[in-house]
Amino acid sequence: MDVPLPHLDRPFDYLVPEALDADARPGVRVKVRFAGQLVDGWLLERAEASEHPKLAYLEKVVSPVPVLSPEVARLARAVADRYAGSLADVLRLAVPPRHARAEKAVTAADAPPSADADADADADADADADADADADARVGGRAEVDPRGWRDYPAGPALLRALTDGKPARAVWSALPGEDWADRYADAVAATVAGGRGAVVVVADARDLDRLDAALTAVLGAGRHVRLTAADGPARRYRAFLTARTGEVDVVVGTRAAMFAPVRRLGLVAIWDDGDDLHAEPRAPYPHARDVLLTRAQLGDVAALVGGYARTAEAQLLVETGWAREVVADRAVVRARTPAMAPTGDDPQLARDPGAASARLPSLAWTTARDALRADLPVLVQVPRRGYVPSVACADCRAPARCPHCAGPLALPSAQGTPACRWCGRVAAAYACPECGGRRLRASVTGARRTAEELGRAFPGVPVRTSGREEVLAGVPGGAGLVIATPGAEPVAEGGYGAVLLLDSWALLTRADLRAGEEALRRWMAAAALARPGTAGGRVVVVADGALAPVQALLRWDSAWFAARELAERRELGFPPAVRMASVTGVAEAVADLLAGARLPGEAEVLGPVPAEEGRERMLVRVPRSRAAAMAEALHAAAGQRSARKAADPVRLQVDPLTLF
DNA sequence: ATAATAACGAGA
DNA sequence: CTCGTTATTATC
Numbered sequence: 018m019d020v021p022l023p024h025l026d027r028p029f030d031y032l033v034p035e036a037l038d039a040d041a042r043p044g045v046r047v048k049v050r051f052a053g054q055l056v057d058g059w060l061l062e063r064a065e066a067s068e069h070p071k072l073a074y075l076e077k078v079v080s081p082v083p084v085l086s087p088e089v090a091r092l093a094r095a096v097a098d099r100y101a102g103s104l105a106d107v108l109r110l111a112v113p114p115r116h117a118r119a120e121k122a123v124t125a126a127d128a129p130p131s132a133d134a135d136a137d138a139d140a141d142a143d144a145d146a147d148a149d150a151d152a153d154a155r156v157g158g159r160a161e162v163d164p165r166g167w168r169d170y171p172a173g174p175a176l177l178r179a180l181t182d183g184k185p186a187r188a189v190w191s192a193l194p195g196e197d198w199a200d201r202y203a204d205a206v207a208a209t210v211a212g213g214r215g216a217v218v219v220v221a222d223a224r225d226l227d228r229l230d231a232a233l234t235a236v237l238g239a240g241r242h243v244r245l246t247a248a249d250g251p252a253r254r255y256r257a258f259l260t261a262r263t264g265e266v267d268v269v270v271g272t273r274a275a276m277f278a279p280v281r282r283l284g285l286v287a288i289w290d291d292g293d294d295l296h297a298e299p300r301a302p303y304p305h306a307r308d309v310l311l312t313r314a315q316l317g318d319v320a321a322l323v324g325g326y327a328r329t330a331e332a333q334l335l336v337e338t339g340w341a342r343e344v345v346a347d348r349a350v351v352r353a354r355t356p357a358m359a360p361t362g363d364d365p366q367l368a369r370d371p372g373a374a375s376a377r378l379p380s381l382a383w384t385t386a387r388d389a390l391r392a393d394l395p396v397l398v399q400v401p402r403r404g405y406v407p408s409v410a411c412a413d414c415r416a417p418a419r420c421p422h423c424a425g426p427l428a429l430p431s432a433q434g435t436p437a438c439r440w441c442g443r444v445a446a447a448y449a450c451p452e453c454g455g456r457r458l459r460a461s462v463t464g465a466r467r468t469a470e471e472l473g474r475a476f477p478g479v480p481v482r483t484s485g486r487e488e489v490l491a492g493v494p495g496g497a498g499l500v501i502a503t504p505g506a507e508p509v510a511e512g513g514y515g516a517v518l519l520l521d522s523w524a525l526l527t528r529a530d531l532r533a534g535e536e537a538l539r540r541w542m543a544a545a546a547l548a549r550p551g552t553a554g555g556r557v558v559v560v561a562d563g564a565l566a567p568v569q570a571l572l573r574w575d576s577a578w579f580a581a582r583e584l585a586e587r588r589e590l591g592f593p594p595a596v597r598m599a600s601v602t603g604v605a606e607a608v609a610d611l612l613a614g615a616r617l618p619g620e621a622e623v624l625g626p627v628p629a630e631e632g633r634e635r636m637l638v639r640v641p642r643s644r645a646a647a648m649a650e651a652l653h654a655a656a657g658q659r660s661a662r663k664a665a666d667p668v669r670l671q672v673d674p675l676t677l678f
Numbered sequence: 679a680t681a682a683t684a685a686c687g688a689g690a
Numbered sequence: 691c692t693c694g695t696t697a698t699t700a701t702c
Contacts, residue, residue: 018702029702052701053680069702661699 018049019057019105021301024657026103029058030067031075041075044083044090046115048076059085059108082120084112084262086279088317093277095312100672101599101649101656102302110298111277113247116255123259162208166201169193172344180208180285180320187314187341189332190324191577193354194546195513198289198324199225199232205287205322206268207236214284215267217313219276219306221293222505223248224489229270229289242268245275273298273306276313286310287322292329292532292539293505297675305673307331326546326576327539330587331594333580345577355574356517356548356555359385360563382518382558383475390479390497392554394515397500397507399544400468401524409436409458411450418448418458427458468520469501484508504540513549515556522561522568531592531677535583538567538576545571593673597645599652600674602635607659607666612636615655618647627678637677645672 018025031049033041041047045060050073057079085108093107100107162181167173172188179186192198206216220226226246233242243266245257254274261269262279269278273296288296288307296306307323314321321341323332335341346354361381378386386396409418409427418427418436427436427445436445436458449456466483473481476499484490484502493500495511502508504525525537541559549555561568570579588595601608605626612623618640625636640648652670659668 024699025701031702049702067702072702 018051019059019108020051021103021105022657022660023103023653024661026097026105026653026657028061030064030069030072032072033063034074037075037078040078040081042081042083043087044085045081046079046084048079049073050076059090061085061090080115080117080120082124082259082262084115084258084279086262088283089277089279092309092313092316095316096304096309097302098646098653099308099312099649100302100304101653101670102304103653106301107277107304110274110300110304113254113258113274114251116252119252119256120259123256123263160211162204162211165204166197167204169196169350170344170346172342176322176344177204177208180205181212183212183214183284185314185318185320187321187335188323188344189328189336189341190322190344191328191346192324192326192546193346193351194326194356194542194548194574195354195550196326196546197232198326199228200236202229202287202289202322202324203232203236205285206233206242209285209320210237210241210268212284214282215280216269216285216287217275217278217280217283217310218268218270218285218287218289219273219296219310220270220289221295222272224491224506225289226270226272227491233268233270237268240266242266242270245269245271245278247272247274276304276306276309283313283317283319285320285322286313287324290325290539290543291323291332292325292327292535294675301669303671303674305675308673311335325539326542327535328576328580329539330535330580330584333577333584334594336577337581337584343577351574353552354550356545356557357551358545358557358559358572360559360561360568360572362560362562378472378475378518378520379558379560382520382560385516385556385558386472386499386518387476389515389554389556390476390499392515393497394512394549394554395493395495395498395500395510397502397510397514397517397544397547398468398472399502399504399507399517399519399540401503401521411453411455411458416450416452418445418450420445421448466501469499472499472501482508502544505543507544507547509547513553513555514547515549515554517544517548517555517557519544519557519559519561522559526561526565526567531587534565534567535579538570538579541567541571542574542576545574591639592677595642596639597642597648597673598677599638599648599670599672600635600677601638601652601668601670602629603633603668604666605634607664607668608634608636610664611652611655611659611668612638614658615651617651618644620644621648 018029041060043060043062047058047060048055049058055076089111093111094104097104097107162177164174164177167177176186176188202218206218209216218229220229226244230244243257243260245254247254260266264281267281269275269280288310291307298304311321313319336343359381361379389396410416411418420427436448469481469483480498482490482493482500484500484506489506490508492509500508519541525540526533545557548557559568559571566579566582570576584595601611620640622639623636624639626634629635638648649672656670
């Protein structure tokens with residue numbers, strides 16, 4: 018039933034009229050009369066009999082195409098259960114809205130639609146038998162895939178072999194700097210396809226998708242895979258979905274819209290850069306692409322690949338629990354591939370170099386950039402997105418406002434608030450600018466454009482490009498040039514950057530967020546990975562204290578170490594992913610009402626409340642991971658009770674919310 | 679939303 | 691004890 022009310026989150030029985038018998042197959046969309054009105058629904062299964070005494074008739078089969086595959090139906094139920102949500106909510110994410118014209122085009126191109134649907138349903142029902150038959154057929158004639166770049170990782174070639182053999186290998190991959198991750202993912206997919214199975218690969222954004230798409234076309238040839246992303250529009254999206262559903266192709270790549278893609282004989286699920294927050298679905302029940310894919314792997318005896326330059330605490334947990342094996346390069350290889358890295362303070366002798374002073378660059382950053390440009394190599398400068406951090410500057414002379422006690426950056430908690438130090442927390446009530454004596458402050462982050470202008474002046478005659486929110490560059494040529502980019506928008510440079518400067522890093526590190534360190538490291542590594550190796554002159558300068566753990570992890574290119582540390586700390590503090598948390602958000606009475614009605618497991622702790630957006634508050638429920646299912650069920654049931662008695666104020670339930678504070 | 683049903687209380 | 695009204699609950 019396509020109604021999101023939690024108390025109606027169960028199947029209902031209907032009679033199938035004679036006229037609809039042929040079309041009424043599991044997986045089709047239907048319309049039924051429910052509580053007096055026509056509502057949309059899903060036909061989950063056919064049965065001979067029903068417990069229910071008085072059945073109504075199915076009103077209509079919307080389309081005879083069984084868009085919901087049995088595998089995805091099972092997955093959607095599991096995802097709903099994990100996230101304390103309703104099946105209907107998950108199905109809305111899993112099956113794109115129908116586009117009649119696209120449907121007509123695809124089914125007309127195929128063999129007779131009904132016969133095709135038959136074969137398809139059978140293939141799904143007998144997936145295991147199918148795989149066995151395939152394995153037999155392959156014996157002797159299996160094509161080995163060249164492991165290429167995977168040879169740099171001791172466990173790499175074995176991973177590819179396992180994929181071709183159809184074994185449910187699970188890997189957490191830490192990519193080397195300079196690694197062409199898209200080629201490696203294409204290799205993994207090719208290995209899976211060589212074994213006669215399909216794959217689903219999820220990336221964070223359109224740029225990563227374009228890159229992967231191209232790599233797959235190069236390895237598999239055209240027409241063997243399909244891209245599935247909401248950004249391509251409803252018609253293309255639905256068309257791509259149907260191409261996969263009918264089994265025309267069995268490799269689907271896309272953004273998180275693809276995480277539920279129906280793929281025949283699925284053999285591999287993969288996600289790149291699982292720390293990117295774009296992988297978190299913003300619509301109820303807020304599932305995370307990594308978790309959906311891992312659930313899929315778990316349910317279906319499917320291999321899983323979780324990769325990135327940086328490792329998340331969640332991926333580290335997979336390694337530590339033994340659920341997945343890590344695929345990492347030896348230290349010697351890491352050292353050989355890593356650019357030369359150095360930290361530098363916001364240094365006081367900044368004024369000595371006239372060029373550096375005008376660009377407000379620490380002198381080490383300035384000389385590093387200058388040397389790279391002289392060697393006719395491109396330079397990447399990573400600056401935070403404007404508005405990302407409300408730092409504060411003197412309204413008169415634009416000098417950054419610093420804490421009188423510790424020289425940390427000041428920030429304004431709100432537009433009218435008193436500035437406070439982001440480092441030591443002291444309130445600077447009577448601030449006076451040490452440069453000009455001004456007493457007025459303005460919130461500002463030097464955005465990419467402003468930085469570009471300043472750097473252009475510091476390095477006259479050098480072409481300056483910016484890549485950010487409005488315009489994201491995919492790549493830049495190899496010669497001398499400056500590239501100013503916000504995190505996530507760094508273009509790839511031909512041959513690699515001669516220098517990468519990571520500026521304003523305090524802005525990333527001092528965010529009041531559980532993941533601040535992890536996120537800073539992830540962004541730095543993504544940028545540093547684009548530099549040439551140190552042996553080829555590549556250098557990275559990070560403007561941050563070299564003693565800080567995330568900075569250390571960057572300098573040693575060891576995000577596994579950092580992730581292990583991070584996970585240990587979260588265990589200590591009782592934070593995810595060491596425990597399972599859920600947040601309950603709404604007006605105070607509604608939140609209290611829901612929690613009062615929830616039969617939470619005995620180990621559950623209820624924390625809060627903390628104020629949330631306008632007039633609402635937020636409570637957190639924490640349980641050990643072993644009780645996660647019980648907590649989700651209790652919260653879903655409590656939400657059901659409330660919706661059944663039509664409680665007025667809505668409450669938002671979120672399991673594993675991305676931000677906790 | 680809306681209909682069936684249970685619960686309740688007043689009046690006979 | 692019955693009828694009419696109102697809260698509750700299920701909706702195939």
